Amino acid sequence: MTHSLTELPAVAGPVFRPGDAGYDEEVTGFQTAYTHRPALVVGALHAEDVRAAVEYAARHGLPIAVQATGHGLSVAAAEGVLISTRRMRDIAVDPLARTARVGVGAGVQAQGQIAAAAEYGLAPLNGSSPTVGVIGYHLGGGLGILARTFGYAADHVRAIDLVTADGRLRHLTPDDELFGAVLGTGGNFGVVTAMELDLLPITTVYGGQLTFDTRLVEPALEAWRLWTRDVPEEMTSAITMMTMPDIPVIPEPLRGRYIATINIAYTGPERDGERLVAPLRGIGERLADTVRTMSYRETDTIYSDPPFPHAYSATNALLSDLTSDVTQALLDVVGADSPVPVVAGFRHLGGALRRPGPADAAIDHRAAEYLARFITAPESGGTAVRDRHDLIAETLSPWTIGHSLNFLYGAGDWADESQTRIGYTQQTYGHLATMKANLDPANLFRYNRNIRPSS
Ligand SMILES: Cc1cc2nc3c(=O)[nH]c(=O)nc-3n(C[C@H](O)[C@H](O)[C@H](O)COP(=O)(O)OP(=O)(O)OC[C@H]3O[C@@H](n4cnc5c(N)ncnc54)[C@H](O)[C@@H]3O)c2cc1C
Numbered sequence: 001m002t003h004s005l006t007e008l009p010a011v012a013g014p015v016f017r018p019g020d021a022g023y024d025e026e027v028t029g030f031q032t033a034y035t036h037r038p039a040l041v042v043g044a045l046h047a048e049d050v051r052a053a054v055e056y057a058a059r060h061g062l063p064i065a066v067q068a069t070g071h072g073l074s075v076a077a078a079e080g081v082l083i084s085t086r087r088m089r090d091i092a093v094d095p096l097a098r099t100a101r102v103g104v105g106a107g108v109q110a111q112g113q114i115a116a117a118a119e120y121g122l123a124p125l126n127g128s129s130p131t132v133g134v135i136g137y138h139l140g141g142g143l144g145i146l147a148r149t150f151g152y153a154a155d156h157v158r159a160i161d162l163v164t165a166d167g168r169l170r171h172l173t174p175d176d177e178l179f180g181a182v183l184g185t186g187g188n189f190g191v192v193t194a195m196e197l198d199l200l201p202i203t204t205v206y207g208g209q210l211t212f213d214t215r216l217v218e219p220a221l222e223a224w225r226l227w228t229r230d231v232p233e234e235m236t237s238a239i240t241m242m243t244m245p246d247i248p249v250i251p252e253p254l255r256g257r258y259i260a261t262i263n264i265a266y267t268g269p270e271r272d273g274e275r276l277v278a279p280l281r282g283i284g285e286r287l288a289d290t291v292r293t294m295s296y297r298e299t300d301t302i303y304s305d306p307p308f309p310h311a312y313s314a315t316n317a318l319l320s321d322l323t324s325d326v327t328q329a330l331l332d333v334v335g336a337d338s339p340v341p342v343v344a345g346f347r348h349l350g351g352a353l354r355r356p357g358p359a360d361a362a363i364d365h366r367a368a369e370y371l372a373r374f375i376t377a378p379e380s381g382g383t384a385v386r387d388r389h390d391l392i393a394e395t396l397s398p399w400t401i402g403h404s405l406n407f408l409y410g411a412g413d414w415a416d417e418s419q420t421r422i423g424y425t426q427q428t429y430g431h432l433a434t435m436k437a438n439l440d441p442a443n444l445f446r447y448n449r450n451i452r453p454s455s
Helices: 023-027 047-059 110-118 134-139 177-182 214-230 270-281 296-302 324-334 384-399 417-422 426-439
Strands: 040-043 064-067 081-084 091-094 101-105 157-163 169-172 191-198 204-212 235-243 258-266 292-295 313-319 343-348 370-376 400-402
Touching (some): 047 169, 047 191, 101 110, 169 177, 214 324, 258 296
Antiparallel strands (some): 091 101, 157 169, 235 258, 343 370
């Protein structure tokens, strides 16, 4: 759509058009494979800026994208208005509420929330990466490092401030039908300007990484698989298998090697944690063993996600079970000999993840026992990457019950509506599409895992 945009929205924050100084910096995010290139960017300072930007876009019939950090960029905007929330960094902890709470602005990252909560001996239900945006994470469900103990982070949201396509700023609580629909649908129903979230009285975690060299990758996967069968809900863990990049920032013993890393986070007493982890230590010699009692502030080391922006594509599968048939078939496809390097991993689900919270968030496939994740570099040229992901999906299909939209990364048909549908049951998708038709009939909020308004 061509639009002269001679009238600009009346906002307090900066506004950028293509070619303006600051435009490129403002649209750039964590995902570097592709970027939003809208006709206008509004660098919102507060909720009223967001409201004014949405009202402006609606008046001109312009689609709206939202970006906090760019970790979860799915469909990049080539037109319309991008609302950039990175300046909205307000955080207010209420340690005295019956359940301690934190109010966060739309631009807050997990590390800011963790630090603010830690001042009061509290912790949020954050995910593995400290630089992910708190709002985007919750809008996708929020699978945290303590997920099996406390469930999805979205099940612990207390209030949402949302600007809808009609330009209204609404304060939502769990009694509102829209409240649950917003949680799990990644920005389809409007722009969240703030959320109020539970905090938990946690100051330490028994956790860290156990890393095994090439010859122990298969035994480690098999031992972890069997071990997850009867660990308590207080234990959340994952395993990742990958060939480490052969670059100087990687420590010498790991550089260029095909390894397996088990990630541990246990919320019970240390002595129980040690007893529980002992069989994993028994797998054999570890290249690294960082599992210990650590302060909550240090828990970003449990996954050590890359902190620097880069290009990635990824698919995933929510699995009903993890049998040795699955792991064996999978290693044949994604192991060290794969023609396309794949970072392959499983997160152990179950526990509290099975139990929906009072808000009835739009999170399906709760019966899944494991989440399988596959990360690659994006396609460059041919179709080898896509073919590999297709082969992975085919291999896992007998055990696959859906996929997680928060762990799906890629442009084009990797982000089309059919992919969104797989994130939900048919019934949930139908219900959400009806709500979308009522609240955003023109589909202004379409640069996301889009739910099409039902006709
Ligand atoms: C390294 C890494 C580690 C991760 N670890 C985890 C994890 O452990 N658990 C987990 O569940 N997820 C995890 N994720 C996924 C992450 O939660 C999603 O990608 C999430 O969408 C990122 O939100 P963001 O705001 O940082 O990114 P953005 O790209 O800025 O936002 C992603 C999308 O969320 C929507 N959105 C963001 N803010 C708003 C808003 N204020 N209002 C309306 N819509 C909005 C938009 O549709 C936007 O396109 C991880 C991702 C990466 C890259």
